[in-house]
Amino acid sequence: MNKSLRPLDVVALGFMTFAFFLGAGNMIFPPLAGYYAGDNLLPAIAGFLLTAVGLPLLGLLAIAKASGGLPTLGRFLPKKASTLLGLVIYIILVPVFGIPRTALVAYEMGVLPFIESPGAMTLALFSLFYFAIALFFALKEGQLIDNVGKIIAPILLLLLVVVGIGVMVSPQGEIGLAQQEYATSPFAKGFLDGYMTMDALAALMFGLLIIHALRNKGINDSSKQFNYLAIAGLIAGAGLALVYIALFYLGATSHLLTPTPDNGGQIFTEYVAAIFGPVGQLVLAAVVSLACLTTAIGGISAFGDYINDLKPTIPYRKIVVVAAVSCLVIANVGLSQLISLSIPILMAVYPVAIALILLTLIADRLRNPQLSYIVTLSVALAFGLLDGMKAAGLELTSLQAIPLFDQGLAWVLPTLLALLLTAAISSRATVAGVATPEA
Template sequence: MNKTLKVTDILALGFMTFAFFLGAGNIIFPPQAGQLAGESLIPAMFGFLSTAVGLPLIGIIAVAVAGGGWKGLTRDLPPHVATLMAVLIFIIIGPAFAAPRTGLVAYEMAVKPFITDAGQTSLTVFSVLFFAVALFFAWSRGKLIDMIGKYLTPALFAVLAILAIAVFMNPQGDILAAQGDYVDQAFVTGFLEGYNTMDTFAALMFGMLIVDVIRQKGITDDKATCTYLIYAGVIAAAGLAFVYVSLFYLGATSSVIAVGAENGGAILAIYVQALFGPVGQIILSTIVLLACLTTAIGLISACSDYFSSLTKLSYEKWAVILAVVCAVVANVGLSQLIALSIPVLFALYPVAVALVVLTFARKWLPNPRLAYRVVLLVSLAFSLIDAAKFMGIDVSALNMLPLFEYGMAWVLPTFAAMVLSRFIGGDIEQQEAQPA
């Protein structure tokens, strides 16, 4: 008889997935986006939800459809290309950007306010302690669903629910006019802001980790594994949407009390202080520490699992290496880290989106091998233009490209390549299949 998961286990799996996704970027970006969006709150929020909730959920489902692993997602690409893509994505969501950012945000928002003379030394000490704790949990990967899904995440969600209810019951100001790009391009600006969460990348990688957790629970049937993975994705998406909506509304009603705030973290800190008084910082610190810690655990676990499959080093050794690197990189500083990561996101996010779409369209493609190569190459070429534009490189000669001004020059060419690949390549595939 095939083993099945109990409802409590499914919920714990979903909560664990939610906790993996809910990290630094998920907390610091929505409040600032909400404040800038102002009266354009609704379209901006839906744009953000598209890339920060919709795409990660579709990514999780794509992993399930592809058989639960990176090899399934990239089976029509040359092995070395697939491996290079995976390594780059793991580096981005792991030691280079996303994982160190969890430690930095945890320090800036949860610990620094309690330190009188906060400086580089205090950041270094905290980074070491933070990633040591994350390493401890990551080592016990067989118990991840129990430790995170059943204990840490419910505590995190309870505190977030308290904050959300307080925000909607007692908003701290009126919603003012939109600012900057949110005046005329609210949806698109929110859409691009959702890139910063890096959750579409994370979905492709966390999907493999969640499959491993499901199988450690005794589920061996592929169809059942796929179903449970989708359940986990849906639960996580619902939780993320709940958090984002409340944080967007928080930001939109913060223009009076948090005028001039440098970033979303500062907006959130000021708002929580206004809502709860001196206790507010304790509540905020609890939210941030739990959210950042659970994400750091998930990122270190996922990266260690993949890198150990490529090398002779064990999972445990990779976890140590990655935790140490994350602690070192975290000392770069939050603003510098975000500035470095954004051009990389503009370059690689469209490729990840294209890969997800191809996974669902594969059965209608006459020659998947050709289609994957062409579509991903086109998406990369045009996304590099968007990245160059963000970096200040003069690419104005290409401003005739559709959606160029919105930083989305990759969309229509990628779509066109995908449509063309539906109608060409069948004869090539048949010729390749014939014996020489």
């Protein structure tokens, strides 16, 4: 018997997906990007939404189309390469950068404003408490839709609506002038800043988690899983887009409040305090803490599912405990250090993730998907590494001739060219009877 979700469960699934995506980077990068975008706000938002909303939606659809997680997406790659790619993405997102960052943002925006003399011990105690809660919910495998989608996410959404209305109704200044790279190439800069949310990578991780949640609700039919995942993605994407637009506008009108901001968290904190007063700090603390916590719960749970699928002999509960402890240790490095370390790595890995998503969506149209996958992803990785090295501060002036290299997008044209050429070559080879059969 094929089960179906009730309308309330479908909405809860969408809220859960939204809550998983709305984490640390979503709260701190848009205000700062909006601050620098200024009167180039619209093209900057367009570029940002493409990588921070559009790509995650495509990623969820790719997961749904492949009826599985990263192992299924990489099915046309050599097994070891597919497994390595999945491990790299999950390790970046969970124990190394993504989930530790959620704790640090929650700490800096939700705790520090209320503490007079914080120190290393304060952070250690907070991160211990934070990951204990995340682990508690992650251990309740099979109850994520009920716990996150029906309880935590609606509270988070209500708080965000309050903040968003406040920002739009009571702006704290005029839109400022565009600065730095946003003055010359706002769309490209917004596109790259969308990387920092890690949401396109997160879609590859959370897609499998959502499928597991559907299976726990008795939804085993692949077509129904695709439909529910698509609906959840649309709900999450609409929510994220509204949040980003509000936060960009917040940043663009914050020049009087924060003439020289250190980070987006500072802009967000001072803006909300100016609108709502002392109560605003409490509202912001609740918003940030819940947003980051839901992402941590989802990330740790997804990591447990992924490793357990790879190695069924390792119990899920043991995996999530180890993941939570690893996140706890890394979180005590500090937010600034973590962000500076993550930028070059994201610049290198993101092109591969984007190419993988696009390849999955058109895989059934490729005559020789093995060839297209291997060549296209290899080219994306090679040029992504160049972008990563540039972001790390290495002098690569000899490579300036590469199109879009100066904008951090050296991978775009070579990757598209590799995809088109392999599609054409494999098509001709098929006519000659050489290519492998269509999968």
